[in-house]
Amino acid sequence: MTSLPSSSDVELAATGTSRAGRRRHPLLRYVGIRLGISVLLLIGVTIVTFVLSNLVPADPVQAALGERAAGDPKIVAAFRAQQGLDKPVVVQYFIYLAHLLQGNLGTSTQTHNPVARDLAVAFPATAELALFVLVFSIVIGLGLGLIAALRHNRLSDQVIRVFSLVGISIPTFWLALAFFYLFFYVLGWAPGTGRLDPATTPPPTVTGMYTVDALLAGQWDTFADALAHLVLPGAVLTLYTVGLLIRFSRSGVLDVLSQDYVKAARAKGLPARAVVFRYILRGALLPILTIVGLAFGSLLSGTVLTEQVFGWGGLGQYAYKSATTLDLPAVMGVGVVVGIVYIAINFAIDVVYGFIDPRVRVQ
Amino acid sequence: MIRAHRRLAAAVVLCVGTAIVLTGCSGGGSNAGGGKTLVVDNSFDLKTSDPARAFELTGSIVDHALYETALTFKGGDVTKPVPGIMSYKESSDDKTLTLTMNGKHYFSNGDPVTVDDVVFSLKRVQGIAGNPSFLLDGVTVTKKDDKTIVLTSASANPALPSILPNPSLGIVDAKALKKHGGSTTKSDSAESYLNKTSLGSGPYMLQSYNVNTKVVFAPNPHYAGPKPAYGKVVLENVAGPTQKINVQAGSSQVALDLNADQVKGLSGGKTRVIKGASPYLIYLWFNQDAAYSGGVTDKPDFLTAIRRGIDYSKILSLAGEGATQPGGLVPSQFLGSIKADATDSHDTAAAKAALARSGYAGQTVTFSYPNDITVDGIQMETFAQALQAQWKAIGINVSLSPSPIATFLDAYRGGKLQSGIMYWGPDYPDPSDYLVFNPGEDLGLRAGWKAGADPTVTAAEHKAAAALGDDRAGAYADWQRAQNASGPFVPLVQPGQYVVTSSNITSLQLNPVWTVDLAAIK
Numbered sequence: 001m002t003s004l005p006s007s008s009d010v011e012l013a014a015t016g017t018s019r020a021g022r023r024r025h026p027l028l029r030y031v032g033i034r035l036g037i038s039v040l041l042l043i044g045v046t047i048v049t050f051v052l053s054n055l056v057p058a059d060p061v062q063a064a065l066g067e068r069a070a071g072d073p074k075i076v077a078a079f080r081a082q083q084g085l086d087k088p089v090v091v092q093y094f095i096y097l098a099h100l101l102q103g104n105l106g107t108s109t110q111t112h113n114p115v116a117r118d119l120a121v122a123f124p125a126t127a128e129l130a131l132f133v134l135v136f137s138i139v140i141g142l143g144l145g146l147i148a149a150l151r152h153n154r155l156s157d158q159v160i161r162v163f164s165l166v167g168i169s170i171p172t173f174w175l176a177l178a179f180f181y182l183f184f185y186v187l188g189w190a191p192g193t194g195r196l197d198p199a200t201t202p203p204p205t206v207t208g209m210y211t212v213d214a215l216l217a218g219q220w221d222t223f224a225d226a227l228a229h230l231v232l233p234g235a236v237l238t239l240y241t242v243g244l245l246i247r248f249s250r251s252g253v254l255d256v257l258s259q260d261y262v263k264a265a266r267a268k269g270l271p272a273r274a275v276v277f278r279y280i281l282r283g284a285l286l287p288i289l290t291i292v293g294l295a296f297g298s299l300l301s302g303t304v305l306t307e308q309v310f311g312w313g314g315l316g317q318y319a320y321k322s323a324t325t326l327d328l329p330a331v332m333g334v335g336v337v338v339g340i341v342y343i344a345i346n347f348a349i350d351v352v353y354g355f356i357d358p359r360v361r362v363q
Numbered sequence: 364m365i366r367a368h369r370r371l372a373a374a375v376v377l378c379v380g381t382a383i384v385l386t387g388c389s390g391g392g393s394n395a396g397g398g399k400t401l402v403v404d405n406s407f408d409l410k411t412s413d414p415a416r417a418f419e420l421t422g423s424i425v426d427h428a429l430y431e432t433a434l435t436f437k438g439g440d441v442t443k444p445v446p447g448i449m450s451y452k453e454s455s456d457d458k459t460l461t462l463t464m465n466g467k468h469y470f471s472n473g474d475p476v477t478v479d480d481v482v483f484s485l486k487r488v489q490g491i492a493g494n495p496s497f498l499l500d501g502v503t504v505t506k507k508d509d510k511t512i513v514l515t516s517a518s519a520n521p522a523l524p525s526i527l528p529n530p531s532l533g534i535v536d537a538k539a540l541k542k543h544g545g546s547t548t549k550s551d552s553a554e555s556y557l558n559k560t561s562l563g564s565g566p567y568m569l570q571s572y573n574v575n576t577k578v579v580f581a582p583n584p585h586y587a588g589p590k591p592a593y594g595k596v597v598l599e600n601v602a603g604p605t606q607k608i609n610v611q612a613g614s615s616q617v618a619l620d621l622n623a624d625q626v627k628g629l630s631g632g633k634t635r636v637i638k639g640a641s642p643y644l645i646y647l648w649f650n651q652d653a654a655y656s657g658g659v660t661d662k663p664d665f666l667t668a669i670r671r672g673i674d675y676s677k678i679l680s681l682a683g684e685g686a687t688q689p690g691g692l693v694p695s696q697f698l699g700s701i702k703a704d705a706t707d708s709h710d711t712a713a714a715k716a717a718l719a720r721s722g723y724a725g726q727t728v729t730f731s732y733p734n735d736i737t738v739d740g741i742q743m744e745t746f747a748q749a750l751q752a753q754w755k756a757i758g759i760n761v762s763l764s765p766s767p768i769a770t771f772l773d774a775y776r777g778g779k780l781q782s783g784i785m786y787w788g789p790d791y792p793d794p795s796d797y798l799v800f801n802p803g804e805d806l807g808l809r810a811g812w813k814a815g816a817d818p819t820v821t822a823a824e825h826k827a828a829a830a831l832g833d834d835r836a837g838a839y840a841d842w843q844r845a846q847n848a849s850g851p852f853v854p855l856v857q858p859g860q861y862v863v864t865s866s867n868i869t870s871l872q873l874n875p876v877w878t879v880d881l882a883a884i885k
Contacts, residue, residue: 056770058769067787068790069494069497075493078492193599193601198402199597201571202571311576324767324769326769
């Protein structure tokens with residue numbers, strides 16, 4: 001996450017002389033380096049996804065064609081030519097890369113759609129769910145983690161730790177089925193599968209996130225419907241993410257609590273709220289930020305089983321179907337998107353590190 | 364400090380409360396079933412709605428609703444094709460099929476269906492080299508006049524009338540499709556258009572299409588047949604366990620992918636269960652190629668031991684209610700099917716005697732199967748484990764070799780696996796579809812059974828293929844008995860098929876070709 005310190009940077013940061021005007025600001029340089037690394041990582045992602053996809057010991061032609069068609073050499077040859085599988089692997093990679101630069105991720109052998117078009121539908125569905133989960137998870141997880149740390153070893157701490165353990169331990173697939181059965185079938189509180197009721201027409205596509213698009217179109221009923229459908233899968237994923245965040249925020253806050261500057265703040269008689277938010281939380285933010293980033297990346301990469309239970313039609317379901325049917329263009333497309341998601345989130349976290357902690361950017 | 368805690372706690376409670384209120388406000392699930400909307404749950408294997416390219420179960424459901432075919436089947440009876448857009452007459456030698464326009468039919472844009480549309484649609488299936496192209500292999504399509512077309516086959520093709528109702532041979536509006544890249548060659552580029560706009564004369568037309576989530580249908584205002592009962596049909600992609608909860612809760616009206624265990628207790632009350640015989644055949648194969656047989660599976664006595672070592676009653680109990688032991692390779696609902704006889708019964712003494720004659724010396728036999736698919740809700744692994752134990756009891760050592768279907772298919776279709784379990788679904792409801800199990804044919808070669816390897820079976824095959832009219836059933840029965848006597852295939856089980864509906868659905872019929880006719884659900 002950090003680069004090696006440059007002696008000139010250290011000098012500039014330390015002296016703040018006029019030479020700073022001729023050199024880039026440390027933060028800008030820091031951002032520039034992170035950006036460069038991100039681009040290199042992205043190229044690496046394309047190579048890794050392509051190589052791994054082609055190392056699978058199976059023929060995608062057999063997976064894509066039906067029983068009879070797979071036995072017809074003419075149809076097999078036509079399919080290979082159409083998918084570019086009749087060319088050497090290295091040539092296939094450079095063709096793939098050239099197409100990728102133009103935004104062309106190939107055509108899915110399963111959906112027969114351009115992969116980019118499939119992803120443009122699947123990714124916003126997952127992103128909508130991930131954002132919903134993240135907002136609740138940060139508020140609840142951070143809050144409970146903070147309470148648990150501040151009330152260390154008391155009853156509330158114990159209860160919150162058990163809650164966290166339960167959240168992390170219960171398999172999301174089981175929880176999804178249990179929630180669906182209980183809240184949809186038994187209690188009738190939640191709507192069924194999918195992102196909207198079957199009778200509801202999706203709002204005009206702007207972002208692909210139904211709640212946002214419904215708001216933009218002023219369709220309040222559709223917005224309420226989409227929001228209601230988010231709750232159950234959101235609650236399942238939130239429970240896991242909250243469990244994770246509680247543990248990290250609790251331990252992060254506990255570390256900070258014993259720091260001298262917190263003790264000094266308290267000794268000075270600062271109000272409790274100021275101590276918590278200005279000193280404790282800020283000090284504990286770096287590890288929390290890391291886990292929030294990873295959790296968000298994980299949610300955005302698709303939550304396969306939860307999406308499967310709730311028929312969400314997001315990236316997770318698409319990735320699962322692509323992998324099991326050996327739909328290589330789709331698998332590589334998902335790989336690239338997931339790679340971009342993680343790289344972008346790491347980049348953003350690195351940059352935020354630089355803002356939060358001056359030591360990071362000076363290094 | 365205490366105040367800060369309280370505020371934090373209040374914030375947390377507020378968040379949780381908001382979530383609960385939101386959930387509560389949704390008001391107990393969708394009421395999609397109300398009014399004129401029908402919701403059907405299905406585990407999608409959908410790839411396209413272009414009839415000339417679709418050859419999957421979900422694709423058949425979709426295309427049967429969107430496109431009429433030249434001939435069709437009435438309800439679930441697939442033994443006799445009936446007129447669709449056209450009526451038909453076969454020549455005495457079954458080489459020529461004459462199709463004549465059967466009344467007026469209209470596409471959803473109001474244009475009448477013409478002979479030119481039929482010719483174009485059939486030639487398009489042949490020309491674009493898609494999965495269903497083989498259906499019309501060796502068939503020449505010719506327009507005779509404005510009301511008649513002639514389908515000519517080089518050799519007798521008695522199955523052709525049973526092939527024509529396949530939804531892949533749905534009739535499209537040629538004029539409209541040509542404007543959007545439609546052609547009868549590999550250069551055809553109309554698929555993406557057809558996935559947005561249907562160009563058929565079926566009872567429904569496409570309202571929206573998402574290959575991963577759902578397909579929505581609206582009635583075709585120009586449909587020539589009876590008006591469908593529902594003004595909107597939603598075919599949703601839903602996993603099996605969720606389908607059960609959906610139909611119980613009334614969120615959907617039809618669940619298509621539940622197995623025998625899942626439908627237990629669903630008869631009566633809010634739901635009812637429709638049972639039928641699945642068109643799928645689950646079979647075993649044993650490689651006859653010396654390169655892969657290990658000197659074991661190509662021995663006739665070893666195959667006899669395998670057959671007699673199977674306890675079918677236990678296999679059927681694993682498959683669930685409604686499953687049957689097939690007598691041969693042709694499923695029970697098709698012409699030429701036979702019932703299981705005494706030679707297929709469990710007899711450990713006979714099995715051990717045959718094993719001793721085979722010279723088997725305890726070698727381990729590798730038994731392969733795909734472990735990530737189900738057939739009518741049944742996993743292959745269930746059978747594989749039971750068979751391993753049953754064969755162990757007669758002295759055969761079997762090593763199970765599961766793999767994902769994507770990697771399994773490569774080795775299986777290449778004829779490189781020693782033995783295993785797989786399934787076959789009908790391409791069309793005629794016994795001739797099962798001739799691929801013969802020596803030198805597609806499935807025969809997967810079992811290393813090369814052309815000329817078994818003259819008796821090949822002679823029976825030729826006789827069955829050449830039989831016409833009433834002689835066909837008997838000829839196909841004889842062919843299956845010859846297969847059972849010396850072939851490398853063991854028909855294991857024909858599963859039951861179940862559809863669960865809400866109790867307000869009064870009419871739904873299963874069909875082995877298109878599973879369910881959405882327009883006929885009432």
